[in-house]
Amino acid sequence: MNASLSKKFATENNPTKSEIETLQRAIFDNLFHIQGKSPAIATKNDFYMAVAYTVRDHLLQNWLNTIQTNFKENVKIVCYLSAEFLVGPHLSNNLINLDIENSIYKAVKESGLDIQELIDTEKEPGLGSGGLGRLAACYMDSLSSLEIPAIGYGIRYEFGIFNQKIRDGWQVEITDKWLQQGNPWEVARPEASVTVNFGGHTEPYTDEYGVYRVRWVPEYVVKGIPYDTPVLGYKVNIINTLRLWKSEACESFDFQRFDLGDYYEAVNSKVNLENISAVLYPNDEPIQGKKLRLQQQYFFVSCSLQDMIRTHLGKNPNLDNFHEQWAAQMNDTHPAVGVAELMRLLVDIHHYEWDQAWKIVQNTFSYTNHSLLPEALEKWPLSVFIQLLPRIVEIIYEINQRFLERVHIKFLGNTEKLSNLSLIDESGAKYVRMANLACVGSHTINSVSSLHSKLLKETVLRDFYELFPEKFINVTNGVTPRRWIVQSNPRLTQLIKEKIGDDWIKRLDKLQKLEDFIDDSSFRHQWRIVKRAVKQDLADYIQINGGIQVDPTSLFDVQVKRIHESKRQHLNILHIITLYNRLKHDPNLDIVPRTFIFSGKAAPGYFMAKRIIKLITSVGDVVNNDPEIGNNLKVIFLPNYNVSLGQRVYPAADLSEQIATAGKEVSGTSNMKFSLNGALTIGTFDGTNAEIQEAVAKENFFLFGLTSSEVSKVKSQQYVPRHYYEKNEELRGVIDLISSGFFSYGDCDLFKPIIDNLLYDDPYLLLADYQSYIDCQEKVDEAYKNQDYWSRMSILNVARMGKFSSDRSIQEYCDHIWNAKPITIELQS
Ligand code: M8P
DSSP states (O other), X not given: OOHHHHHHHHHSOOOOHHHHHHHHHHHXXXXXXXXXXXXXXXXXXHHHHHHHHXXXXXXXXXXXXXXXXXXXXXXXXXXXXXXXXXXXXXXXXXXHHHTOHHHHHHHHHHTTOOHHHHHHHOOOXXXXXXXXXXXXXXXXXXXXXXXXXXXXXXXXXXXOSOEEEEETTEEXXXXXXXXXTOOTTOEEOGGGOEEEEESSEEEEEEOTTXXXXXXXXXXXXXXXXXXXXEEEOTTOSOEEEEEEEEEEESSSSOHHHHHTTOHHHHXXXXXXXXXXXXXXXXXXXXXXXXXXHHXXXXXXXXXXXXXXXXXXXXXXXXXXXXXXXXXXXXXXXXXXXXXXXXXHIIIIISOOOHXXXXXXXXXXXXXXXXXXXXXXXXXXXXXXXXXXXXXXXXXXXXXXHHHXXXXXHHTTTOHXXXXXXXXXXXXXXXXXXXXXXXXXXXXXXXXXXXXXXXXXXXXXXXXXXXXXXXXXXXXXXXXXXXXXXXXXXXXXXXXXXXXXXXXXXXXXXXXXXXXXXXXXXXXXXXXXXXXXXXXXXXXXXXXXXXXXXXXXXXXXXXXXXXXOGGGTHXXXXXXXXXXXXXHHHOTTOOOOOXXXXXXXXXXXXXXXXXXXXXXXXXXXXXXXXXXXXXXXXXXXXXXXXOHHHHHHHGGGOSEEEEOOOTTSOSOOSHHHHHHHTTOEEEEOSOTTHHHHHHHHOGGGSEEOSOOHHHHHHHHXXXXXXXXXXXXXXXXXXXXXHHHTTTXXXXXXXXXXXXXXXXXHTOTTOHXXXXXXXXXXXXXXXXXXXXXXXHHHHHHHXXXXXXXXXXXXXXXXXXIIIIOOOOOOOOOOO
């Protein structure tokens, strides 16, 4: 158990002896009744499970109360539809939210166990690949903390994002079997299963009232079984639900085939249907044309909409007021097929007239865009769509025809506008454009940062903005302070509480009060002591897990995120090699010793990203073992970046690297987590960097590089990266050293793809930004040398982070998009 955690528990309210004994008994009861173990033979995981079940028992009553209250009082429920929820480990988060850390800690301790060890035993659900999935998790946390009734709908992937190992410096992917040891936090609800159609054909018919209708005769039907996980808020009674769908074959066998004797084919098709929810696609960008991915999207969205409709009809006579009671937020276009599916459910199944159904649909859905790249907008080959979802295609065509009639009138038959806005891309092979479907079917379209908002309207959604400007708003992303400071950084939390109390945990803008202490040198001193202790924790972790000793007094310079050329981890490497060369040239050079820490996963098929990982680890191998360099430079790659690792890393950072090419990172959220933990940012004018800089003031932020409009300008003129190489001697020294095989045991081919890409193409403008980055890093060095001044800037960064709480974002969604209000859940005795 780490010291900061014990300190925190020791200062909290004191549970009585009998309360602790009751908890202890509950833990051992669960160990016996659920795990079937006695303490003598229980494993660490058994104990973790027993504690987790005890905590779950503790929250069941409030969970049930919430469900019943939602049912009794006709409240509006927010449905957050997302193909990814990167929630992170539950135990520690739930202890904090329930405010029972102290009692559980004591109960566990008196049983001879270590709570931190049990917390670390939990296998985190990796049901997301990056920022988009983590945002969904932060938003669920804030929905509960703000007491807004909500359901997160998604997929219960059996295998989440792969586990990353580093072998010989390369990324190796290992399947993530997160459910293997059991998941104490979920409750299966087979009684609420629904079915979903796939394939087959459609048939027109006339119903008993003489109305023309269409029937979908599917080729196969899949069952969706919901698994519910409670989502707690901070010290509130409401407990919302994360409902994730698992696919199963409807019958254990396809009997027709079985009768015909095709036993193996019958088993095979059962396996195929169960595979729909089997695995999360590990890419952080579109994977064009993968049939299984479209099956996943339709599967979870259809299950969720049917679930909403069934619940609605349980308390209302019809669906006329559906949109008044349900707000469905589409997290990117992944759930966009829901627009057509809700039309199908209303028109085909519940026999609504088209126009009334369309009004309900448009008033129900809203869409968050997370992308600025035209090539990153999802589109599905029409042929795949027809094969999998024949009825949905007909509905999309009908929506499109009616929509284009409006466009035709508005733009007086401008054919370019018509073809840009159409839901079907007909420029070559035909595709269904999911962003267009989402825009047409939603009442509101939101961006995720101010800069993204501006660029979105100018670029990828320009024509939609011209058509319906009133639909567009910006909601800048945010992160939850509960996980990203209270849970991950107990030492800093304690220090802040001692100074300004704890109301900032739910009202992050209250951190501003820290500014009152900025001139207090003993406070600044304490601030440094905390940072130093947290850095020591990470240094210990690095030593234990990587066998490398790092100096906690060195500047911790950290870049953790997906590995992608646009995020420019290789620009960071160019800086490291620049420092290396300088030090080799002059071993007495006065530079600030730095520990460079990287972590992140590359998409398994992304050649360049995987080679960037190899470059980082190879540079680390040379630099870390060069006796002339000593502690002046260390380069660490922490394998398997995930939520738990993020919790260790953010608190320990001095410098946060947010160096994507301007205009490429639509928001970024790790920048917020770093600042919230007192790191300063070196970053481009991109995504929410711009807003963070505005909040903390220019002098507390290290800005460098081209702006997004400069980037466009450079690209529109002829950009010749080689000119930068030729003109800049120091840059040339760095590139040449890599090319010479210095970091690859003389192998000049290993990093040739990276070097050639930089010299002859450089789509992310590393060479254009190189000098500005190096100059800015020198300013960082200068600032860090004055530790007292650095702590001032660090305190100001934390104090001014109020805006970046996901509570603020969710409040804006409630006020401007969902029209959702909080409810009160009464405690039942
Ligand atoms: C897109 C996909 C498309 C197809 C299949 C799988 C996908 C998985 C993820 C994404 C995707 O867009 N991922 C993102 S967008 N990951 C991010 O971090 C993004 O969203 C964050 C939250 O708004 C932003 O902070 C990031 O800047 C943005 O890149």
